[in-house]
Structures are given as C-alpha cells and as structure tokens.
Amino acid sequence: MLSLEQLSQTVKEHLGLNEFVDGIQYTCKWTIDESPLGGRGLIASEDIMPGEVLFVDRPLIYGPRSGANVEQGCTVCGKLDSDTSYKCDKCSLLLCSEQCQNTNIHFNDCGIISRWNINTPIEDDNSNVLSRSLTPIRALMLNDDQRIFLASLQAHRLPQHGAEIRNLKQYYEIPEEEEQLMLLACCALDTNAYQIATAYGKREMSMRGLYPVSGLMNHNCVPNTRYYFNGDLQMTVKAVKPIRAGTEIFSCYSGILWGTPARRTHLYKTKHFLCKCDRCSDPTEGGTLLGALKCFSTECSGNLLPIDPLKSSSPWRCLQCNMRVPDENVRAVQGALGSLMGSLNFESVQELESFLINRITKYVPKTNQIVVDLQCRLIWAFGEVEGYRWHELSESRLALKESLCRGTLRTVAALGVGDAHLRGLLLYHLHAALAERARRSPDLYEEIKSEIESTIEQAYIILQGDISAPPDLELRRRYLGPGCDKPQEERFFILDA
Ligand SMILES: [Zn+2]
Ligand SMILES: [Zn+2]
Ligand SMILES: [Zn+2]
Numbered sequence: 001m002l003s004l005e006q007l008s009q010t011v012k013e014h015l016g017l018n019e020f021v022d023g024i025q026y027t028c029k030w031t032i033d034e035s036p037l038g039g040r041g042l043i044a045s046e047d048i049m050p051g052e053v054l055f056v057d058r059p060l061i062y063g064p065r066s067g068a069n070v071e072q073g074c075t076v077c078g079k080l081d082s083d084t085s086y087k088c089d090k091c092s093l094l095l096c097s098e099q100c101q102n103t104n105i106h107f108n109d110c111g112i113i114s115r116w117n118i119n120t121p122i123e124d125d126n127s128n129v130l131s132r133s134l135t136p137i138r139a140l141m142l143n144d145d146q147r148i149f150l151a152s153l154q155a156h157r158l159p160q161h162g163a164e165i166r167n168l169k170q171y172y173e174i175p176e177e178e179e180q181l182m183l184l185a186c187c188a189l190d191t192n193a194y195q196i197a198t199a200y201g202k203r204e205m206s207m208r209g210l211y212p213v214s215g216l217m218n219h220n221c222v223p224n225t226r227y228y229f230n231g232d233l234q235m236t237v238k239a240v241k242p243i244r245a246g247t248e249i250f251s252c253y254s255g256i257l258w259g260t261p262a263r264r265t266h267l268y269k270t271k272h273f274l275c276k277c278d279r280c281s282d283p284t285e286g287g288t289l290l291g292a293l294k295c296f297s298t299e300c301s302g303n304l305l306p307i308d309p310l311k312s313s314s315p316w317r318c319l320q321c322n323m324r325v326p327d328e329n330v331r332a333v334q335g336a337l338g339s340l341m342g343s344l345n346f347e348s349v350q351e352l353e354s355f356l357i358n359r360i361t362k363y364v365p366k367t368n369q370i371v372v373d374l375q376c377r378l379i380w381a382f383g384e385v386e387g388y389r390w391h392e393l394s395e396s397r398l399a400l401k402e403s404l405c406r407g408t409l410r411t412v413a414a415l416g417v418g419d420a421h422l423r424g425l426l427l428y429h430l431h432a433a434l435a436e437r438a439r440r441s442p443d444l445y446e447e448i449k450s451e452i453e454s455t456i457e458q459a460y461i462i463l464q465g466d467i468s469a470p471p472d473l474e475l476r477r478r479y480l481g482p483g484c485d486k487p488q489e490e491r492f493f494i495l496d497a
C-alpha cells in the first residue's frame, strides 16, 4: 500500500502535473487526504468556482463492461451489430475489420490470450466469456509502476467480484500470478470503474474504464462535480458549484433522480456501503419526494415516506393522515412496481406515453422517481425519434415536452445538484421545444427570444466538449444563442434542415 505522499506523487505523474506544457506547469486545487467519511478522499486546498476543471483523468485499463447482458461489439472500436464482424483466428476476440485487427490494441490483447493453452473450447452460447473478461485481462499489460498504482486503489475483495475470471479459467490454463492480478483488477474495477459515455445517439458496445484519480473521489448523493468524456477516453471532472477550501470533492455513483431507497440499495449492493449524506438523511430529499409512495388508505391523498430513511427497516408514515406502514408492506409495493415496469416496452414511445398519462399515477405520486424517469424518456424522444420528429409532433406533445422540461429542471434545482450534466441536457431540450414553437408561430419569437437564447447558452456552457452532447449543440448556439446578428428567418433555417 502506498503512503498518502507516495500516492499523491503517483497521481501527479499520472495526471502529467509535473510536466510543463507550453512553459506552464499545471497545478491542481486539491490534495489527497484523510476523508471525514473514513479512508482517503480529494479535499479542496483552495476555493473552487463552478465550471472549473479539477483534473483530466485517463484510464489505467478500459474495455467492455462485464454484465452478462452487455451486447458484444468489436473489442477494438466498440462497433456493434456489424454484418462483417468476425473472430480473430488466433485469440477468438470479436473484431469488425482488418483495420481494427491491425491495431496495437488488438496485437496486445491477442498476444496475451493466444499464449494461454485452451482447456475446453468456448461454446457459442457462452461466447461472451472473453469479452466480459477483456478489461481485467488488459491489466496484464500494465508496467510495474502502474501495477503498484492499481494495487493502491480501494478494492472490495469479496467473493462476488471476479466471477468473470473464474469463468474464464474453465476454458484456459492461466498462470497463477496472472490470475491473481486479473482478480485484483476485477475488484478495483467493481469498486472504482466508470461507464464510458458514447457519442449522442450512437450505438456502441458499453465500455468501462478504471480512472484512478476519479476513483479516489468519495460518493455523495448531491455531488459537487460532474464528469464527461471526450473521444479519446479522457475524463474531465469539473466543479458544478462553489467548493470551499477544506471541503471534500464528491462524485455520485448512483442515479441523480433515483429516490433514496433505490439509491441506498444500489450503493450497498454494488459498492458495499450505506450512504448517510444529507440527502439520504432527509426523507423528502429537498422536497422532491422522489421515493414517496401513495398512502395505503383509500380515503387519503397523502404521501408515504420512511420515518428514518437511514434505517432500511424503518416503518413509513403518511405525511397527511399519519398512518404507519411496516417496511415489509412498502417493500411488497416496491417489488410490484418493479415487475410492472419490467413489463413495459421502453422502445415504444407510444406505450411509454400512454403508461405515463393513463396508468402509473394511479399507483405512485407524480413526484415518484418512476414518473420522473418516464417523463425524461419522453423529453428525450419528442422531436428526435422516428414518428415523433419535430415536423410530426402535435401541438399538445410539443407543449407537453416544454412543461416536462420545466418540471424536471425544478426537481434538479430542488436537489441542489448545480450545473449537473442532466441540467445541461434538460436546458438543451427546453431550448429546442421553445425554438420549435417560435418556428411554428414566428409572431411569438420576440416574446420568447431571450429564453431561447439563455437556455441554449447555459446548455452549451454545461455540455461543451462532452462526447455525449447533442451534435447540433454548437450550431444551435451560433444561430439561436445570444449575440447572433442574423435576421429572424435565417436564424431558424437550421431547424428546417
Ligand atoms: Zn472495430
Ligand atoms: Zn487475435
Ligand atoms: Zn446519500
């Protein structure tokens, strides 16, 4: 285990902070130190302003995610469903083209795997064994310094981690030392890895990366940072609100719009801790009521919330009639809601819309995370998905998109998550709905012009440089943002394209 000082030195080298670029040596406004939560964390050493870049991390290792349902793609570029994809005849990894086969990435992967003797050939119904293990396999390429860095990261050494390697061992003879390093990598990945975002609307294999500095940030359900990826696997971490010197820098390992019971269960199952942050301690979550259920009394229209949200066995109580409900009954309802959602076809916008409008609010309050999630899905779909594109969108759907954007932005503001990625996306979609309204009724433009300009400008500030940002973000800002001197007719031509 590295001491704090050695770890700080390793991190500085990893981030290139010791190098001079164009005569400037980049420094950072944080240090690695003991966290009040226990263990290590990143602590601000100076006041940090919203929007400031805290660091740009790159992965020690990256590759396909290990989930059994992750769709397999080219192991070099991530391309999916290519008719031309084939398996390398030396190592059996999936590839999309000779171009990808001839890369260093494949040369290295291939060198390791083809060296192992095969015990049992991999059958077709188990063909994802290699893809699921590829990320930890890539740990075998790390040099000595990188291996020390890997070993110094926090890792849960529990039996459920590393299943992909135990599975792989049924097919290959793997030297003990290599197996141990891959198991360590699995534990470090499960504890620290981030899913790597792909380009907006593009279907690619889902990948994860072990970003060691990002992994040092502890979790908070209201993080003070956001992160985004560029096309070169770099992960930029920025402040989303003011961070005072001496306070801890947090990331969020869970869904921002999930209610407390869902977040805490997910964090416990995947990261093995029970979050006790301010948001988790507040039953109403800043008044958003994301986890609330309907009162079980048919005469009451109140909301049920846990009495002590930090205790998973806590009874729930209605805010209006004070009825108490034991946690088993609450869990039964949550389970039934889970099954109900599992039966939905999320690909069908029509089905989601009718479920949202006609059914779900019979079972849960309008503030519940399930409703909020469905609302977001409609926001993303309206204007963009086949059958619901701008020219096909009815007036009522356009109005619905606008009001859903405003409502979700209020929820995001109430949570206090600052300029989170989600806020940027919602502002972009609100802008797009307003711009479409002005295109349809040019007389309205003067009235809503300033909001069209400010929403795209704020969205741009939050989403610029992010590979998952909408591709027309910059174009929209140029034509519909503040300071554009083009006449009204010309400003909207981009929407007709
Ligand atoms: Zn490829
Ligand atoms: Zn190969
Ligand atoms: Zn929390």
Ligand SMILES: [Zn+2]
Pocket (backbone or CB within 6 Å): 295, 296, 297, 300, 301, 302, 303, 318, 319, 320, 321, 322, 323
């Ligand atoms: Zn009640």
